Amino acid sequence: MRSAEDSPAAPVVAVVDCGPDDRPRLERLEAAVPTRVCDGPAEGGALVERAAGCAVLATLYTYTPVTEAVLDGLPGLRLVITRTAGSSHIDLGAAQRRGIAVATVPEGPTQAVAEYTIAAAIALSRGLPAAVASTARGEWDFTGFRGHDLGGRTLGVVGLGHIGARVAQLGQAFGMRVVGWSRSEKGLDGVEQVPLPALLQRAHVVSVNVALAAETHRLLDAAALARMRPDAVLVNTSRGETIDLDALCDLLRAGRLGGAWLDVVEGEPGLPAERLEALAAVPNLFVTPHISWHTHETLDRQFDGMIDRILAFCAQDHRTEEPHHASP
Template sequence: MKLVIIEPLGVEKEKLLSMAQEALSGRMEIVYYDTRTTDTNELIQRGEDADVIVVSNLSLNGDVIRGCRNLKLLSVAFTGVDHIDMAACRERGITVCNCAGYSTCAVADLVFGLLISLYRNIIPCDSVCRREGTKDGLVGFELEGKTFGVIGTGAIGLRVAAIAQAFGCRVLAFSRTVKEIPGITYVELDTLLEESDIISLHVPLNDATRGMIGAEEIQKMKKSAVLINTARGPVTDANALSEALKAGRIAGACVDVFENEPPVAADHPLFSAPNTIVTPHIAFATREAMVKRAVTVFENVKLYLKGTPQNVM
């Protein structure tokens, strides 16, 4: 059998291949590509005789899925699978496994890194300090005593909620599944939007969540509210968010995800919005998280070969 790692996974090649060999005990031929391509024909050429393909956040459309004739398993080195044509996988009977949990700590870390950077004006403070300036006009805010709204309480959402509590925040949550978690009060979405000083999104992208934060929802937020999106770009309406920020209807935004993977066009509406920090989809990307997900990727393959697959989507 043949396993193709169709794009780099953020771990040094030698270490990655050693991890694969150790997990799979030499049961598969392993081919590794250390470059990314979005060309459909090239992706088909890379995976056409693979039994297993390992992919991160590279988009695999239906043509690629159907062109990989021997494909039986996609081990996705990512939490979400909205970049995979799942209909084509079901049509072909291909098993798809994800890497749930590998980036929980990394994403939660970035949520608070972005928020504190915005609350304490760290980026403009750095700039003004280098120009021999002072703190004038740059006095910030504390987290203690704020109401922190978490939309989506999976593993990442719950970790964010726990950190928010450690900062002394009151935590509200909205999720399709209500859990009994000390210190978290589940409320309806409108209540969360109306009462929260900070709103952090942690939902997958699907038909129910696409555009869930649009102009109508933003209108319900406090003028002092900050919106954080480290989930998926299309969960929010970027144009509506930009307009709200420019009009002062909300106080700020921290955005790590967009409608497409970076590079993002320079004329993106959020790039001209005030009080906004943007990052190029880096929430999941720590050295520790890359190793964690590689472990899970190959464990997914190992268990599939044993007939006991895990993390099946």
């Protein structure tokens, strides 16, 4: 950890959960404003200690909980920023009540997650995982792997924010009809806005791209999932809590859904081994370890976006020139 004594000025920014590969990406920030960089995960009192005396708390990972208790311990804090698109690890209500700004970098993972979504849709629609496994067993037989084109089929996008909008655009590029649903009822060129039940009933591919909130927790519950076409495929890159996973597995076991590709599951990371084994046994269910965003280009955009926002905040907030002093 770098202390205030290591810099000619007390730190303005605390990066509270730096990973081993993150340091080089923070050089521009450190060159511009006094910065304290702390390595590894932390929470609670340790997190307060790491950000003490700073005007800006920067978190790089969603496993770092910026709770009301943490905010109470940082009276000089004026901005909490995360390089991620989501902010579910930050108590937004507590920050608002204290007049603390919260910023994210929603554009960072957009392209990577949208491309992953289309790749997953193709893999499911063409049965690629099963075909690879069959060939590995020496079964050079194509007859059981007749799939579907994406072109001409209907893509249903649940959530039309940055990522959902890009998924819709890529779907259109493949010649898909696109229907969308958004809590904000925002419009998007070429996307037919429909109620969520209608979207689920019509779509051959359903992409879930909503932020996790009280309104989206179990948005696709058992009743909603049961509305989907029996040949439809589902891709979730948002948060695991948006879907009733047990209900989804029941549909797949019963052959009442074409397939599902999940980059997120409730309880990640660290699901019990028996839970992982049970999921692996569900037919046409594929789970990856939250990698849809994880590309070199995404990381560049995330860190650049975070640093740009921090520097803009410091430039307009003269109080960051005289941050609250406390022991790191």
